[in-house]
Structure formats: structure tokens, C-alpha cells
Amino acid sequence: METLEPLLSEHPFLKGLDPKHLQLITGCASNVRFDAGQIIFREGEEADQFYIIRNGKVALQIYTPGRGSIIIDTLTEGDILGWSWLIPPYQWRFDAVAGELTRAIALDGKCLRNKCESDHDLGYELLKRFASIVDSRLESTRLRLLDMYDSNP
Amino acid sequence: MTAILEKSTKEIIPSQEMIPEYFRITKTQKDTHDTFTIELEPPKNGFNFTPGQFNMLYMFGVGEVPISISGDPSDRNKLTHTIRAVGSVTRTMQKLKKGDFVGIRGPFGTHWPAEESIGNDIVIVAGGIGLAPLRPSIYHILSNREKYGKVVLLYGTRTPNDILYRKELEQWRARFDLEVLITVDRAASDWKGNVGVVTTLIPRSHFDPFNTVAMVCGPEIMMRFSVQDLLKCGVAVNNIYVSMERNMKCGIGFCGHCQCGSTFICKDGPVYPYNNVKDIFIKREI
Numbered sequence: 263m264e265t266l267e268p269l270l271s272e273h274p275f276l277k278g279l280d281p282k283h284l285q286l287i288t289g290c291a292s293n294v295r296f297d298a299g300q301i302i303f304r305e306g307e308e309a310d311q312f313y314i315i316r317n318g319k320v321a322l323q324i325y326t327p328g329r330g331s332i333i334i335d336t337l338t339e340g341d342i343l344g345w346s347w348l349i350p351p352y353q354w355r356f357d358a359v360a361g362e363l364t365r366a367i368a369l370d371g372k373c374l375r376n377k378c379e380s381d382h383d384l385g386y387e388l389l390k391r392f393a394s395i396v397d398s399r400l401e402s403t404r405l406r407l408l409d410m411y412d413s414n415p
Numbered sequence: 416m417t418a419i420l421e422k423s424t425k426e427i428i429p430s431q432e433m434i435p436e437y438f439r440i441t442k443t444q445k446d447t448h449d450t451f452t453i454e455l456e457p458p459k460n461g462f463n464f465t466p467g468q469f470n471m472l473y474m475f476g477v478g479e480v481p482i483s484i485s486g487d488p489s490d491r492n493k494l495t496h497t498i499r500a501v502g503s504v505t506r507t508m509q510k511l512k513k514g515d516f517v518g519i520r521g522p523f524g525t526h527w528p529a530e531e532s533i534g535n536d537i538v539i540v541a542g543g544i545g546l547a548p549l550r551p552s553i554y555h556i557l558s559n560r561e562k563y564g565k566v567v568l569l570y571g572t573r574t575p576n577d578i579l580y581r582k583e584l585e586q587w588r589a590r591f592d593l594e595v596l597i598t599v600d601r602a603a604s605d606w607k608g609n610v611g612v613v614t615t616l617i618p619r620s621h622f623d624p625f626n627t628v629a630m631v632c633g634p635e636i637m638m639r640f641s642v643q644d645l646l647k648c649g650v651a652v653n654n655i656y657v658s659m660e661r662n663m664k665c666g667i668g669f670c671g672h673c674q675c676g677s678t679f680i681c682k683d684g685p686v687y688p689y690n691n692v693k694d695i696f697i698k699r700e701i
Contacts, residue, residue, distance in 0.1 A: 330604060332603060402612045402614070411633075
């Protein structure tokens, strides 16, 4: 039976992972598709998945009363969407909306959390990889907070 | 004594580099809420410059500012400057109309390595008004398109309303031989493009890092992080060029305001190979 394993093993995020861990992860993976404008998740909802975007575009948004939804990040092909599944209280911090037809691999976070609890090596590997994503998103956020294009810095 | 001083100054600096020449404005255009473009009529014999160079623009009675040339280097009959109104001189310039005059000294400074990069992929990373000094280089590359590999333009700015040369960017994006990626720092939900810092576009673009020349222009902090990401992608440090703009005042390396160690940005720059200025980028005292 064809599985998503070859696809996952090629992805930079999972590259170099122990084959037995890759197999465990593949067991939690499924293909998903979102139409343009479709809400993938909403702030406050339970975060029980993360996504590897294969193609398309996803806008991460935050709703501000009086100002409406503001896009804070855009994720595209190859990007990882969502890390709230890994960190308590496992709730989404933002809304995610497909900006165009988007195909992704969804990974079941609950299933992975259980596997990480019973196999700490897998847990550590995933945590390292997600920490690097969180780090780059934090750096990007800080740069934008600096308002570097301001004419009166 | 004055005569001696004048004589020695003239010997050091040719007088045409010190005396502004009158240029008549033929067109003004508002680009964004604080940015505008003026087109000037050069003297009869035209105006020559290489992409990346700048002029000193003089508003008589107000002051003088260094502004990069943002027009097509092959069009000798039109001199174009895109200016952001941030100080007294540029705010006064914002009020200029067709037919008014501006004093010009120049062109000064070093240029982007467009000619030297023939045969390579080109990555142009622009932030905010940093797109203006890179535009002549883009014109040059596009008019000699067959001489280059992949050409990628990555542009980041504050909001969708701050996008410079919007129509032109749309035309460039429609070309098959130019990859254009744009991102903004923040946007409302009706924005269909990318949101995020310009550095996030670097790994998303398609170029061969081992055969790429990168030209980077924008706020220094944006250049610093862009360079880091270009290096991370595999672009050779010797193939990365940046444009510095710190404290330029006279344009001829005479006043010393822009001196950073042994280099004068207005004379030895503004375009530098990154390797030559990487220490300046992290120097906090200057």
C-alpha cells in the first residue's frame, strides 16, 4: 500500500529522522485540501493537528474588535502550519484561512503526543524541530515589531 | 590665505563636483503617502550614470541631500529620483511642481555589479524605499535579460499602501523571465499577498545559490538579516552586495560625516561587497 512516508521523508522538516520514527509519524498523517477562503482552524479551538503545506497559501490571522481580521503571517509551500498541538493548553492562538486552493499533509497531534510520551527520543526530535520553527517565527515577529521601514526610526 | 585654500580645494576636487547645476523638473508623481518621484531634464548632452549611483539634490536656501538615481540608465534624456519626505529638504521638495528647478551634483559613488554578474542568477532583495536604488539595476538586467540566469526580485515593505512602483511591479510579475515576490509587514484580511518579513521570501524563491549574485538594499537591519539568510541558503559571501547610506553629506568624501574606519560611504560606496563592510554592520559606535 502506498503511504505518505516517501513524501514526508523528503520534507526538510523531517529529513534525517530515524526511519522507525518516520514510520510512527506516517501513521498519524493524512492528505487534506482546503478551498480558497476556507477556515482551517480558529483561535481558541482545540489544537489537535499540524500541517505540512504542499502547495497553496494560508493566512494566519488575528481578530481585533473594531479593526477586523489582521493577517500576521502567510505560509506557503513547504511551510509548517501550527505548533500549538505540542504545547499546553493545546489551543490555537490564531485563525488560519486558506488564501487559495491549498493542499497539505495533516498530522494528528493527539496521536503524536501519545507517541512522544511513550518514545521520548521521538518527542525530543520533534521538539527540536518545532523549536527551530518557533525561533524563526519569533525572529520574524521581532523584526516586524521594530517597524524597520519607519521614516522616523 | 582664502585664495590658497580655494586653490588647494579646487586641485583636490574638480569644481563640477562641488557646484550644483540647475535641472528643470518635467514630471512629479506621488508614489505613496510619503514618497514621490521627480523626473528632471538633463542638459543637452544627456546624463550618464551607472545603476546604484546617487546625486546630491540641492534645494536652494534649504539644503542638500544625497538621493539615489531610480530611473533607467539607458535613457540619457531623463533623470529620475524617488524621494521619501523625511526631513526639511525632502519635505520642501515634496511641494515641487513641473517647471521648478533643483540643483544637482553628481553622479557619485559606486554601482551594483550588474555587468560583472553576467552569466549568474541574480537575487535582488529590496526593503521599503530601498527598491529605488535597485530599480536602475533591474532595468539594466531586463534589457540584457539573455545574459543572466534566473532573476528574482524580493520586495518587502510596511503595508500594501507603502508598495513602491506598484504598476511596474505588476508588469514585472507578469513576465515569465522574472520571479517577483512581495511581502508586507502587516495587512488587513483583504490582502491576498504575503505577510511577513522580506527574509522569509529568500528560501521560497527559486535560484541556484552557488551561482548567484545578490544585491540587497533597504534599512540596515533588513540588510543584516537578509545577508544572514542568503548565506544560510548557500550564496557565497563574495557574491553579496549591499548599499550603505549612513550619514552621507557632501558626496565627495570631503566632509568626513560618512567615514566608517578607512572607508567613506559617499566615495567608496554606497554599494559595497558585503565582505568589505561586514564589520561596519555590527559596529555600534558609528
